[in-house]
Every structure is written in structure tokens, then in C-alpha cells.
Amino acid sequence: MLAAKGRLSIRKLMDCESDYKLLFKWLNDEVVQEFYEGKSVKHTLEQIHDEYRSRAIGENYVQSCIIVYGEIAIGYLQYYHLQPEEIKVYGAARNEQVYGIDLFIGEPTYWNKGIGTDVIKLTVDFLFSKKGVHEIFIDPQTWNERAIACYEKCGFQKVKVLPKREIHDGEYKDNQIMRITHEEFKDN
Numbered sequence: 713m714l715a716a717k718g719r720l721s722i723r724k725l726m727d728c729e730s731d732y733k734l735l736f737k738w739l740n741d742e743v744v745q746e747f748y749e750g751k752s753v754k755h756t757l758e759q760i761h762d763e764y765r766s767r768a769i770g771e772n773y774v775q776s777c778i779i780v781y782g783e784i785a786i787g788y789l790q791y792y793h794l795q796p797e798e799i800k801v802y803g804a805a806r807n808e809q810v811y812g813i814d815l816f817i818g819e820p821t822y823w824n825k826g827i828g829t830d831v832i833k834l835t836v837d838f839l840f841s842k843k844g845v846h847e848i849f850i851d852p853q854t855w856n857e858r859a860i861a862c863y864e865k866c867g868f869q870k871v872k873v874l875p876k877r878e879i880h881d882g883e884y885k886d887n888q889i890m891r892i893t894h895e896e897f898k899d900n
């Protein structure tokens with residue numbers, strides 16, 4: 713277990729079929745895909761293995777995690793050292809201990825209940841207090857107003873918009889780059 717509070721916990725993705733099948737289900741769910749990756753992206757179980765196994769066994773700079781609510785796995789989160797290109801274009805204040813986070817709640821019945829806010833706060837607290845991180849970025853697409861509202865509630869601030877940065881269902885979309893520093897989180 714990486715972090716837990718109340719009914720919520722975040723654990724590492726495990727190298728086991730049941731975890732890969734969760735990703736297979738969520739990443740192929742059109743309701744989720746509308747907000748994450750786009751409906752045109754289809755994943756086979758083999759592709760899931762290829763992409764996520766190195767992360768599950770700790771051989772990738774991305775740490776993949778499962779979000780658990782009560783006893784139920786409800787979503788996916790990943791955190792990672794921001795790569796040099798991202799550090800530069802996002803305008804990070806430093807080169808080290810700068811992290812990025814991505815996430816989705818893969819069970820839509822759990823959306824809009826404040827759980828995403830709790831997940832982000834728990835993860836941000838973990839990264840700042842246990843991993844010695846200084847600055848964390850998150851990069852929702854500009855049209856994803858719920859995600860942006862959720863991140864703002866957690867203390868993230870808008871830094872800049874990167875135009876036409878990601879393809880979503882065949883169209884280039886703008887990303888809203890958002891940041892929180894350890895100092896801002898402590899003052900929150």
C-alpha cells in the first residue's frame with residue numbers, strides 16, 4: 713500500500729492477470745475513453761501486457777497504481793519523474809524532483825462524488841512527504857472541465873495552455889498545464 717485515508721487507498725499495479733484485466737476493461741470502456749485517450753483507441757490484452765508489465769515489475773520510470781475504494785478497485789493512477797522535454801515546455805522551476813500525475817476513475821458510477829479530489833490530495837501528499845518531490849504537474853485537455861475543477865480544488869494552479877499537444881479521436885487538442893509546489897500544498 714502506498715497511501716491510504718478513510719475508505720480510499722492507492723496501491724502499486726501488480727504483475728498479475730487480474731490487474732491487467734482491470735486495465736483492459738477500463739481502457740476499452742467508451743464512457744471512460746470519452747475523457748481518457750479517446751474512443752478510437754482500442755487495447756488488446758496483449759498490448760496491455762506490453763505497455764504495463766515493465767511498470768508493474770519496476771522496470772519503467774512510470775509508477776502505475778490502482779485506486780481502491782473500500783474493497784473495490786475503481787481506477788488507475790500513474791506518477792513519474794517529468795522527462796526533460798516536459799520540464800522545459802511546462803516551465804518547471806527546477807530540473808529535479810519534478811513529477812507528473814495522470815489518472816482516471818475507471819468505474820463511472822464513482823465520478824462526481826469527491827473521490828477524485830481525495831485521490832489527488834492523497835497522492836500529492838504522498839509524493840511531497842514520502843518521495844521528496846518539490847513540484848507536481850498535471851495536464852488535462854482544456855475541454856475537460858470536470859478534471860480541471862477537481863485539480864483546482866486540490867490546489868493545482870493553471871500555468872499555461874499548450875496548443876494542439878495531444879490527439880483525441882483524430883483531433884489535436886490543447887492541454888491545460890497545471891502545477892502545485894510543496895510550499896503551496898503546505899499553505900493550503
Ligand SMILES: CC(C)(COP(=O)(O)OP(=O)(O)OC[C@H]1O[C@@H](n2cnc3c(N)ncnc32)[C@H](O)[C@@H]1OP(=O)(O)O)[C@@H](O)C(=O)NCCC(=O)NCCS
Pocket residue numbers: 744747748815816817818822823824825826827828829830851852853856857858859861862865
Ligand atoms: C477527472 C476525475 C478523476 C475527477 O474525479 P471525480 O471524483 O469525478 O471529481 P470530484 O467529484 O472530486 O470533483 C469534480 C468537480 O468538478 C465539478 N464538475 C463536474 N462536472 C463539471 C463540468 N462539466 N464543468 C465544471 N465542473 C464540473 C464537480 O461539481 C466537482 O466540483 P465540486 O465538488 O466543487 O462540486 C474523474 O471524473 C474521472 O476519472 N473522469 C474520467 C477520466 C478523466 O477525465 N481523467 C482525467 C484526465 S486528465
